[in-house]
Amino acid sequence: MxxxxxxxxxxxxxxxxxxxxxxxxxxxxxxxxxxxxxxxxxxxxYLEILIHAFDKLEEDLDLDYAYVAILLKMLGITYVSELVSAICKDAGYQSVALQIEIFARLGIMVLCIPILMTLLEVVRGFLG
CATH class of the missing domain: 4.10.860 (DNA Excision Repair, Uvrb; Chain A)
Structure with missing residues (x-):
């Protein structure tokens, strides 16, 4: 569309x-x-096109698919939470919308932990 x-x-x-x-x-x-x-x-x-592009990028650059999957999960969490939050705000439930946004942010932070750990290992490898 x-x-x-x-x-x-x-x-x-x-x-x-x-x-x-x-x-x-x-x-x-x-x-x-x-x-x-x-x-x-x-x-x-558009998401189907994006997934195919990530698959091709993974093949060409020899990326770990786990990181691509994490990125796609983050994208999904962001979109769904924004949609649901906006619907709650339209219905007049701002406090519920705020809780959804906080929950989504925490979910994204949890998904970032493996990437952060890998980044710290790479930095430690460069320094040590």
Missing amino acids: SILKVGVLAVAGVLLAVQFKNGKTEYSTYISVVLGILIFGGILG
Whole structure:
């Protein structure tokens, strides 16, 4: 899905959600959730291209696939948490959105530990 299609879909969805914001606020939330799911579906095509690019990069540069997998997991955590956080904020649950963002940050920090340990081993190898 191109950025133009995503932009048109987003603007149309937001305009539709605004129409329901005054009367039936729950419909506005439902529209925003459906809109997020549709845009996520469009992103899946780009993720497939990205995964193939990482596979090729791994083959060409002899990278450890574990690090590429960690990077893709971080990307997934970031996108999903931002989407869910925005939906919670739209529904008026800012405290839940904040907790989701904190949980995502901690999850990314946990995923960084193996990379950090490898980096420290490399630095120790250079120094020692």
